[in-house]
Amino acid sequence: MTKDWCAEEPPHPFSPSAPLALDLNALGPAQALDRRALGGFWSESQWQQELGRQGSLCFGQWQGQELLSLASGWLVVGELQLTLVAVDPSWRRRGLGRQVLTTLLQEAQRQGCGQASLEVAESNGAAQGLYGGLGFSTVGIRRRYYRNGDAALIQWLELKHVEEVRIPAPSFH
Numbered sequence: 001m002t003k004d005w006c007a008e009e010p011p012h013p014f015s016p017s018a019p020l021a022l023d024l025n026a027l028g029p030a031q032a033l034d035r036r037a038l039g040g041f042w043s044e045s046q047w048q049q050e051l052g053r054q055g056s057l058c059f060g061q062w063q064g065q066e067l068l069s070l071a072s073g074w075l076v077v078g079e080l081q082l083t084l085v086a087v088d089p090s091w092r093r094r095g096l097g098r099q100v101l102t103t104l105l106q107e108a109q110r111q112g113c114g115q116a117s118l119e120v121a122e123s124n125g126a127a128q129g130l131y132g133g134l135g136f137s138t139v140g141i142r143r144r145y146y147r148n149g150d151a152a153l154i155q156w157l158e159l160k161h162v163e164e165v166r167i168p169a170p171s172f173h
């Protein structure tokens with residue numbers, strides 16, 4: 001049986017925080033996570049936009065001052081356009097990605113979004129596993145979309161399905 005994330009259990013002393021909304025105060029830690037997880041996908045000014053822009057929504061999980069996970073997107077006319085999900089390499093496969101992304105999707109729905117969309121590289125099996133597990137399905141493909149020649153899959157989710165997602169508690173060893 002899966003455990004509900006909201007189950008009343010004392011947190012493990014080294015557990016990351018529950019997902020919290022991020023703003024410009026998280027600029028340094030978000031950039032540091034971006035470097036560790038994605039080799040520096042966005043510049044400082046792009047991160048400033050992402051965290052400070054009206055209509056952008058961003059959640060992350062902390063351990064002390066360090067950001068371990070992040071999921072971010074833009075609210076555009078009733079749709080959440082997912083821009084980035086990242087988990088610290090040493091914290092992967094413990095449920096953080098699923099937890100932080102589900103929180104973002106649920107908050108987008110709470111704020112009136114009906115759908116979420118994203119683009120994911122055809123070769124990114126980890127991200128596709130994460131998105132597929134939450135109910136995203138592929139609705140299109142952009143060939144040779146990325147600089148390395150990789151295609152982008154366009155994926156879509158009706159957010160009403162996210163209400164039903166029970167978030168399993170992350171596992172810590």
Ligand SMILES: CC(C)(COP(=O)(O)OP(=O)(O)OC[C@H]1O[C@@H](n2cnc3c(N)ncnc32)[C@H](O)[C@@H]1OP(=O)(O)O)[C@@H](O)C(=O)NCCC(=O)NCCS
Nearest residue numbers: 084085086087092093094095096097098125126127129130
């Ligand atoms: C994609 C990413 C965010 C997943 O984070 P994570 O915390 O490891 O994911 P979770 O532990 O929550 O896993 C959720 C599900 O995703 C899938 N998944 C995650 N990592 C996977 C991998 N390496 N291979 C295959 N499936 C994977 C699985 O279905 C998994 O469920 P399971 O553990 O019950 O099998 C992480 O690998 C990452 O930061 N990658 C680099 C950044 C990136 O590519 N982001 C996406 C594009 S912006």
